[in-house]
Amino acid sequence: MKKSVFLGALTVAGLAASGAAAATLDDIKARGTLNCGVTTGLVGFAAPDANGVWEGFDVAVCRAVAAAVLGDATAVEFVPTTGKTRFTALASGEVDMLARNTTWTLTRDVDLKNEFVGINYYDGQGFMIPKSLGVTSAKELNGATVCIQTGTTTELNLADFFRANDMEYEPVPIETNAEAQQQYLAGACDVYTTDSSGLAATRATFETPSDHVILPEIVSKEPLGPLVRHGDQEWGDIVRWTLNALIAAEELGITSANIEELAKGTDRPEVNRILGSEGTMGEMLGLDSEWAKRAIMAGGNYGELFAKHIGEETPVGLARGLNAQWKDGGLMYAPPFR
Amino acid sequence: MSDTHAETVSYVRETMLPEQEPPVTETGVIGWMRENLFSGWLNTILTLLSIGFVYYVLSGLLPWVFQSVWNAESLDECRQIMKATWGETHGHACWAVIKDRWLQLLYGFYPPYPFAPDATVDAPPPEAMLPAYFRPNLTFVLLFIALAPVLFDRAPRKLLIVTAIYPFLMPWLMWGGSLWFPLGIAAGFVILYLVISMGQVRLGSLLAVIAGVIAALLWWSVIMGYVTAGLDQVVPISLPSVESRQFGGFMLALLLGVVAIGLSLPIGVLLALGRQSDLFIVKSLCVGFIELIRGVPLITLLFVASVLLNYFMPPGTNFDIIMRVMIMVTVFASAYIAEVVRGGLAALPKGQYEGADSLGLDYWQAQRLIIMPQALKISIPGIVSTFIGVFKDTTLVSIIGLLDPIGLSQGIRANQEWNGIYWELFAFIALLFFIFCFSMSRYSMWLERKLQTGHN
Numbered sequence: 001m002k003k004s005v006f007l008g009a010l011t012v013a014g015l016a017a018s019g020a021a022a023a024t025l026d027d028i029k030a031r032g033t034l035n036c037g038v039t040t041g042l043v044g045f046a047a048p049d050a051n052g053v054w055e056g057f058d059v060a061v062c063r064a065v066a067a068a069v070l071g072d073a074t075a076v077e078f079v080p081t082t083g084k085t086r087f088t089a090l091a092s093g094e095v096d097m098l099a100r101n102t103t104w105t106l107t108r109d110v111d112l113k114n115e116f117v118g119i120n121y122y123d124g125q126g127f128m129i130p131k132s133l134g135v136t137s138a139k140e141l142n143g144a145t146v147c148i149q150t151g152t153t154t155e156l157n158l159a160d161f162f163r164a165n166d167m168e169y170e171p172v173p174i175e176t177n178a179e180a181q182q183q184y185l186a187g188a189c190d191v192y193t194t195d196s197s198g199l200a201a202t203r204a205t206f207e208t209p210s211d212h213v214i215l216p217e218i219v220s221k222e223p224l225g226p227l228v229r230h231g232d233q234e235w236g237d238i239v240r241w242t243l244n245a246l247i248a249a250e251e252l253g254i255t256s257a258n259i260e261e262l263a264k265g266t267d268r269p270e271v272n273r274i275l276g277s278e279g280t281m282g283e284m285l286g287l288d289s290e291w292a293k294r295a296i297m298a299g300g301n302y303g304e305l306f307a308k309h310i311g312e313e314t315p316v317g318l319a320r321g322l323n324a325q326w327k328d329g330g331l332m333y334a335p336p337f338r
Numbered sequence: 339m340s341d342t343h344a345e346t347v348s349y350v351r352e353t354m355l356p357e358q359e360p361p362v363t364e365t366g367v368i369g370w371m372r373e374n375l376f377s378g379w380l381n382t383i384l385t386l387l388s389i390g391f392v393y394y395v396l397s398g399l400l401p402w403v404f405q406s407v408w409n410a411e412s413l414d415e416c417r418q419i420m421k422a423t424w425g426e427t428h429g430h431a432c433w434a435v436i437k438d439r440w441l442q443l444l445y446g447f448y449p450p451y452p453f454a455p456d457a458t459v460d461a462p463p464p465e466a467m468l469p470a471y472f473r474p475n476l477t478f479v480l481l482f483i484a485l486a487p488v489l490f491d492r493a494p495r496k497l498l499i500v501t502a503i504y505p506f507l508m509p510w511l512m513w514g515g516s517l518w519f520p521l522g523i524a525a526g527f528v529i530l531y532l533v534i535s536m537g538q539v540r541l542g543s544l545l546a547v548i549a550g551v552i553a554a555l556l557w558w559s560v561i562m563g564y565v566t567a568g569l570d571q572v573v574p575i576s577l578p579s580v581e582s583r584q585f586g587g588f589m590l591a592l593l594l595g596v597v598a599i600g601l602s603l604p605i606g607v608l609l610a611l612g613r614q615s616d617l618f619i620v621k622s623l624c625v626g627f628i629e630l631i632r633g634v635p636l637i638t639l640l641f642v643a644s645v646l647l648n649y650f651m652p653p654g655t656n657f658d659i660i661m662r663v664m665i666m667v668t669v670f671a672s673a674y675i676a677e678v679v680r681g682g683l684a685a686l687p688k689g690q691y692e693g694a695d696s697l698g699l700d701y702w703q704a705q706r707l708i709i710m711p712q713a714l715k716i717s718i719p720g721i722v723s724t725f726i727g728v729f730k731d732t733t734l735v736s737i738i739g740l741l742d743p744i745g746l747s748q749g750i751r752a753n754q755e756w757n758g759i760y761w762e763l764f765a766f767i768a769l770l771f772f773i774f775c776f777s778m779s780r781y782s783m784w785l786e787r788k789l790q791t792g793h794n
Contacts, residue, residue: 039752040736040739040741040745040748040749040752041748041749041750041751041752041753042752043751043752043753043754043757044754045752046752047749047750047752047753047754048442048447048746048749048750048753049753050438050439050441050442051458052442052446052447052584056752077581077583078583079583079739080739080740080741080745080749081739082737082738082739084641084645084737084738085644085645085738085739088644088645088648088649089648089739091648091649092648092649092651093648094648094659176748178748178751178760181758181760182760201757202757202758204754204757205413205757205758206758207417314754315414315754315757316754
């Protein structure tokens with residue numbers, strides 16, 4: 001079976017170059033599962049549990065899309081990707097979409113021929129230090145040794161920040177977050193810097209989290225979002241509007257608790273349009289009318305997902321901050337369903 | 339002469355004294371210690387320093403390993419239990435993570451009951467007849483049965499049948515699917531053998547080999563698909579299939595290791611012979627292959643497998659990632675084995691080759707009966723250390739996103755319950771690898787002693 005696929009692939013390798021890229025939706029329906037690229041493990045965002053079931057904030061986006069497209073939130077094949085393999089996995093068609101805390105940048109969007117469909121988490125680079133250092137601002141870190149993951153945007157941001165503030169630092173290069181935790185706790189560096197969500201998750205695992213503080217300065221913009229590859233706008237639209245449906249649902253007060261009732265019809269037209277009792281939004285996307293209802297029911301609206309996976313009640317304990325709805329002073333702002 | 343002697347000696351002992359016990363300080367434990375540990379002031383100091391060092395290491399390590407928490411749901415709970423039991427002292431292992439995740443570390447996401455993909459070990463499906471993870475476990479047990487006649491000459495020779503079947507049975511058990519597919523692949527080898535043995539007389543050996551290879555390739559690439567599909571419809575025998583994505587944990591490391599080790603030895607021997615060949619093209623191909631592969635780090639080959647090959651394939655084709663990685667690891671191991679075997683070949687005195695020639699043996703007979711048995715014997719330590727190296731190198735696949743034990747440890751840490759746990763996971767993985775690598779090493783030492791034919 002596998003061998004014949006391979007031999008078959010070799011024979012047609014030269015012929016079919018990009019024809020198959022066009023109809024991702026049809027491929028997924030024929031396959032019956034959505035291939036979704038996730039991280040190999042990041043606290044709160046994607047992790048397999050003891051039974052091998054993936055859970056997390058990024059994973060929830062995959063599940064919502066699968067629910068919208070296939071009607072089954074569990075019909076997802078999670079493909080763990082590393083920072084080095086993620087874009088090729090997407091470009092080669094190994095995965096249909098990436099939901100892998102990936103920062104939206106111009107080169108990744110344009111040069112790597114991806115299409116970011118939105119932002120599901122606004123992150124930014126921060127600093128964590130032991131409280132005993134007595135430092136209250138990142139501007140006081142002159143001469144510090146800094147644990148930094150190599151080959152990431154955080155490395156470049158760090159250099160920019162210290163140069164802009166005319167300070168010096170000594171980098172301690174490390175490979176993974178787990179290694180960083182060990183190095184930082186062992187005192188190999190005074191400061192650990194990475195995305196502030198990662199800092200919060202890391203601090204939560206310490207024996208005495210209160211001995212460490214995360215400094216108030218955020219030195220970079222890291223908008224994280226799901227992405228698809230160039231070449232199939234219809235598929236990109238589906239992922240984009242599934243994410244928008246989750247965000248809009250929170251704004252409009254659609255929750256997994258009241259969605260059944262609201263789906264019967266309300267006097268609010270936009271709720272009706274999202275949930276399919278009015279209009280033909282689903283048909284325009286090539287789906288049925290209840291697509292958004294299923295997506296929201298898969299795990300709840302954006303706010304519910306946030307609270308469940310990374311919110312203040314969880315060990316990660318992130319405040320909504322920038323990720324609050326625009327009405328609450330945040331940046332989450334879904335375009336109108338009209 | 340004896341007379342003069344008798345006059346000068348006043349006393350001559352006439353009976354032998356009974357043998358005396360050696361002094362207490364020269365025998366037994368004390369004697370051994372005096373000789374080996376305290377045989378001078380410098381050695382005494384060094385011994386005391388070493389004892390101090392060993393005590394220092396063990397005094398930290400043993401409490402960590404044995405004064406540990408086995409029953410907890412999360413790292414926080416572990417820490418609370420540690421605090422309650424041992425107070426504020428640090429350095430206690432939280433083995434609860436291993437208890438919680440050991441099945442995952444061993445099998446990855448392989449379904450315990452492949453016919454019911456959603457069932458778990460704790461909630462087996464009611465119609466389950468066989469224990470959980472029966473298929474990988476059976477594959478593992480069969481591996482040793484298949485290896486026995488190869489590794490030990492006292493094992494019954496009939497087991498060689500299992501050895502011959504195993505390469506086709508193993509993928510079927512692991513991946514499932516139709517039984518006719520592995521049988522079809524096996525049939526290709528039968529065709530190869532038949533064409534070569536029948537053509538030997540009529541075509542001569544070179545043409546027979548070429549014809550056999552062409553016939554086998556034709557069978558595999560064109561005919562087999564129709565035949566197996568047809569047979570599948572008539573007699574559908576199949577196991578529920580398991581996706582490669584679900585392979586993981588130590589099982590994946592073992593699978594990659596066994597395939598790479600099993601295939602790289604024959605390929606490596608052929609490459610080594612090719613490199614010593616007089617045929618210019620064969621020789622250049624072998625030298626080129628070996629030097630190219632040995633000149634490239636394994637991780638580069640793995641990236642080629644995971645990233646570059648994807649670009650060559652048309653979009654949508656999904657050439658199994660584990661298959662790709664297996665090929666790359668095998669290729670890598672073969673190049674190294676080829677050089678190790680070449681070392682063995684070079685160590686043989688020229689007389690052995692000439693002796694074989696003088697007996698009138700042809701090339702393959704000489705290799706099989708005289709050269710290879712000696713060359714391989716010389717190369718055993720090198721071959722086995724290459725094998726051990728390859729087996730350990732399989733952990734590199736975590737870098738391309740496959741969930742081998744190292745990759746899984748990252749996934750496990752990404753759970754909120756176990757985030758922050760570090761050494762316990764690595765200690766467990768190290769133990770698993772140590773068991774296998776140490777066994778390989780002991781086996782090779784045993785084999786060397788057994789094959790020892792020199793005089794000493």
